[in-house]
Structures are given as C-alpha cells and as structure tokens.
Amino acid sequence: DAAHELKTPLASIQVNLDSLRQDEEYTAEEAAEVLEVTQRNIRRLNQLAENLLQLNSAQVIEQRQRCSVHDCLCTIIEELDPRIQQKQLTVGLAEIYPCLDTDPTLLLRCLYNCVENAVKYTPEHSAIRIDLNKTEKQLQIVIANPSEPISESQCSQLFQPFYRLDASRSRKLGGSGLGLAIAKGLAEGMGGTLWAESTMGKGTMFVLKLLWTEPVQDGP
Secondary structure, three states: OHHHHHHHHHHHHHHHHHHHHHOOOOOHHHHHHHHHHHHHHHHHHHHHHHHHHHHHOOOOOOOOEEEEHHHHHHHHHHHOHHHHHHOOOEEEEOOOOEEEEEOHHHHHHHHHHHHHHHHHHOOOOOEEEEEEEEOOOEEEEEEEEOOOOOOHHHHHHOOOOOOOOOHHHHHHOOOOOOHHHHHHHHHHHOOEEEEEEEEOOOEEEEEEEEEOOOOOEEOO
C-alpha cells in the first residue's frame, strides 16, 4: 500500500521534469506551472513519509502533565481556521473545561487528525460539532460532521492504513490515508479508544474515549 501511494507522486514528478527537459519551447508560465505541480507532489511525498514514521513509531505516554482539552481544541481550530473559512464552515465547541494528566503532544496530534479529517470532508457551508462528555473517570470527545451515512464495516475500516471511502476525492484533497490510523494509535497509546459511528441524518461521528485511574478534573 505504501509503495502504491509513493509511486503516484513520483511518477508525476518524473513525467513533468522529463517534459520540461525535452521541450525547449516552454514559456516561463508553462515552466512555472510544471514546477508548481512538482513542488505539490514533493510536499505530498514529505507528508506521506512523515505519516509513515508516525504510524510505525511507538506512541506511548512518556511525560504526563495537566492539560486543558478545551484549550487544545481551540488551538487546533485556530490552526485550521484558513481551511474552515475557505469552506465557510462553522465549528461549535462545547464550553466545558476538563483537564487531563496526559502527554499533551499525543493528545494534540490525535485530536488534530480527527478535526482535520472532519474539516476536509465536510461539505461547504456546513457545521461541525465538538462535544465533551465527562464522568468521574472518563472523558468522551465527539467530533460530528454532516456526511452521507456509511456502514458499520466502513466505519471500522476508516482506521486502517490507506483506506479511503472515495480514493480519487481523498487524493484530490491531499489525504494520505493515514491520518485516522495514526489517531487511533495515539488514542491507544494514551490508554483510550477511538471509533467512528454513522447515523442517518446526523452524519459521521468520531468518538475519542479516554479512561483514567484518576478523576477527570475541571479546568481553572
């Protein structure tokens, strides 16, 4: 699967560079377009390589510290704001402020992949909802976005490396097919679980449940 994903951008780079080398009548604009396509494919290769490294590295908590889940999500929404604005989406975030003793880097990366996926595949002019539900010893984070209903089998396959519901659309949007697989590994590294649910009229929900031996705390 990885070889197949690597082959496509490499082939595009090769074709474009060969044509640029062989055709002496290229205009400056045509050459610039070829270089832009080449740079885009190089960025795709870099992303894929980075994601493969993350997927294959052991993701376990190395250092715990108290971190605000709400602040973490606000940071992610701020980073994704250009894409959110481009698609004219709204993102609703529940105003509760649980804090957890965990590795903030793992938590941020896990949530980022889930929220980014929702932003990427949510239709324009739609709304994404992020809810936080906590009990004494667990926190459940639900990221819901409108979409066509998918089967229970497809929901589980979403977390398999390189699986895509619509391969051509995913590649067009720049997806590597690894983001959710990485997120699931990160969730398990934090001692939690991550799954997807799809309900008619409600779209797709990504549910991250984190379990703790110590009570979930409220923020300041």
